[in-house]
Amino acid sequence: MTESTDWPLWEVFVRSRRGLSHTHAGSLHAPDAEMALRNARDLYTRRNEGVSLWVVPSAAITASSPDEKDSFFEPAGDKPYRHPTFYEIPEGVKHL
Amino acid sequence: METVTAQDRTTAFDAAVAADERIEPRDWMPDAYRATLVRQIAQHAHSEIIGMQPEANWITRAPSLRRKAILIAKVQDEAGHGLYLYSAAETLGTGRDELLDKLHSGRQKYSSIFNYPTLTWADVGAIGWLVDGAAITNQVPLCRCSYGPYARAMVRICKEESFHQRQGYESLLALSRGTPEQHEMAQDAVNRWWWPSLMMFGPPDDESAHSAQSMAWKIKRHSNDELRQRFVDICVPQAETLGLTLPDPELKWNEDRGHHDFGPIDWTEFREVLKGNGPCNEQRITQRKRAHDEGAWVREAAAAYAAKHDTARHTAQAGAAPAAATAPLHGEATA
Ligand SMILES: [Fe+2]
Ligand SMILES: [Fe+2]
Numbered sequence: 001m002t003e004s005t006d007w008p009l010w011e012v013f014v015r016s017r018r019g020l021s022h023t024h025a026g027s028l029h030a031p032d033a034e035m036a037l038r039n040a041r042d043l044y045t046r047r048n049e050g051v052s053l054w055v056v057p058s059a060a061i062t063a064s065s066p067d068e069k070d071s072f073f074e075p076a077g078d079k080p081y082r083h084p085t086f087y088e089i090p091e092g093v094k095h096l
Numbered sequence: 097m098e099t100v101t102a103q104d105r106t107t108a109f110d111a112a113v114a115a116d117e118r119i120e121p122r123d124w125m126p127d128a129y130r131a132t133l134v135r136q137i138a139q140h141a142h143s144e145i146i147g148m149q150p151e152a153n154w155i156t157r158a159p160s161l162r163r164k165a166i167l168i169a170k171v172q173d174e175a176g177h178g179l180y181l182y183s184a185a186e187t188l189g190t191g192r193d194e195l196l197d198k199l200h201s202g203r204q205k206y207s208s209i210f211n212y213p214t215l216t217w218a219d220v221g222a223i224g225w226l227v228d229g230a231a232i233t234n235q236v237p238l239c240r241c242s243y244g245p246y247a248r249a250m251v252r253i254c255k256e257e258s259f260h261q262r263q264g265y266e267s268l269l270a271l272s273r274g275t276p277e278q279h280e281m282a283q284d285a286v287n288r289w290w291w292p293s294l295m296m297f298g299p300p301d302d303e304s305a306h307s308a309q310s311m312a313w314k315i316k317r318h319s320n321d322e323l324r325q326r327f328v329d330i331c332v333p334q335a336e337t338l339g340l341t342l343p344d345p346e347l348k349w350n351e352d353r354g355h356h357d358f359g360p361i362d363w364t365e366f367r368e369v370l371k372g373n374g375p376c377n378e379q380r381i382t383q384r385k386r387a388h389d390e391g392a393w394v395r396e397a398a399a400a401y402a403a404k405h406d407t408a409r410h411t412a413q414a415g416a417a418p419a420a421a422t423a424p425l426h427g428e429a430t431a
Contacts, residue, residue, distance in 0.1 A: 006399060009186075026249075027183050029192070031402035043176055046169075047256075066122045 008057055010036040012044055015052035022054050030055075113314055118244035121187040129313055132306065133243050134190045135204070136315065141181035142199045142206035146380050148174045150214040151223060159217060166263050167220060173256050180249040187245045200385050208366065209292050211374030218271050218285035224264015226286070226293040226331070232257045233327045234297065242314035265334065272339045279339070286335070287343040294358075295366045297324040328356050
């Protein structure tokens with residue numbers, strides 16, 4: 001007997017309105033991409049939550065490791081000059 | 097890369113919980129935290145799908161097309177809630193089949209409330225108002241639960257639950273303001289569902305086995321008794337508008353406490369139903385197993401079709417990134 005866990009896991013991304021990015025909504029099991037899309041429609045857009053859907057095999061996603069979280073993102077940590085608030089501008093200067 | 101010690105991990109976990117940050121699937125977490133979540137989420141998921149049965153009982157006999165469409169939508173939502181929650185459990189490394197097995201063999205429970213029968217159409221209204229109402233009271237604080245996937249599932253669920261409660265209330269109101277027989281039917285349903293709904297919040301605080309640890313982990317935010325009191329206070333004025341009486345002679349406003357006092361709950365009944373001796377325990381599980389077995393050919397057909405046609409699946413598997421070897425890819429891989 002075929003059990004549902006034999007079906008691959010898919011990550012579902014929903015674009016809620018035109019002009020917005022697809023956002024991760026959740027996951028589901030389905031035997032193939034087409035069924036994954038249909039299941040995603042029934043599961044994540046029952047109330048017009050989306051105008052476009054992506055389904056991505058979960059196994060195709062490469063994720064950064066939570067254990068390396070600090071060292072992996074560390075290069076950005078000491079560069080406050082990348083933010084506009086780093087700079088001191090005299091009072092009264094406009095449009096800057 | 098520096099080595100992360102067990103001590104570091106525990107400290108990081110405790111700090112995240114203390115700072116009200118969310119724990120995500122690939123973060124380290126204590127085994128007991130994981131086990132508690134799996135148990136709670138599984139029981140919750142099982143409740144959603146078993147909860148479809150008492151109401152589905154009335155779909156073919158709904159009094160109008162409008163009520164029928166509403167009821168189908170609600171029951172379908174409950175299936176969706178089950179799926180969101182099974183997904184959340186899966187991010188903790190526990191597969192769906194394992195959980196369904198445990199449900200079918202009685203090793204995991206679902207909410208006792210669904211072991212009561214739906215005798216009349218008014219029960220559908222009473223369930224929406226009281227059972228979904230109690231569920232909402234329980235679930236709103238879970239939207240801030242420390243485990244990310246569970247909290248996110250709850251946000252989605254709570255949004256959908258509010259339609260469930262309102263349709264029930266509206267339906268009950270229509271009956272209450274209808275013929276004397278309809279009013280009587282509504283009152284009878286409330287009489288039967290009120291006390292079991294109060295039991296949905298679980299045993300009193302001093303007898304609740306897991307409460308303290310769950311509160312410390314911020315899985316749970318309020319005690320059983322606190323939530324039960326909140327629910328009673330919400331329901332009293334709603335019942336007044338319905339023109340129905342809550343079946344508790346001791347129910348009255350307590351000026352000093354700023355809450356309603358209510359009569360004692362029959363915990364013997366609760367424990368009996370929990371043990372499997374409720375009116376419908378056996379029927380619910382039998383029906384669940386039958387649905388699962390009778391759906392086997394659909395799962396097999398879908399798998400056979402996929403094996404024949406699909407290239408996407410093969411590409412996906414062949415292309416599985418090295419990270420897949422170490423990452424527990426149970427959903428939310430990117431979280
Ligand atoms: Fe639900
Ligand atoms: Fe519901």
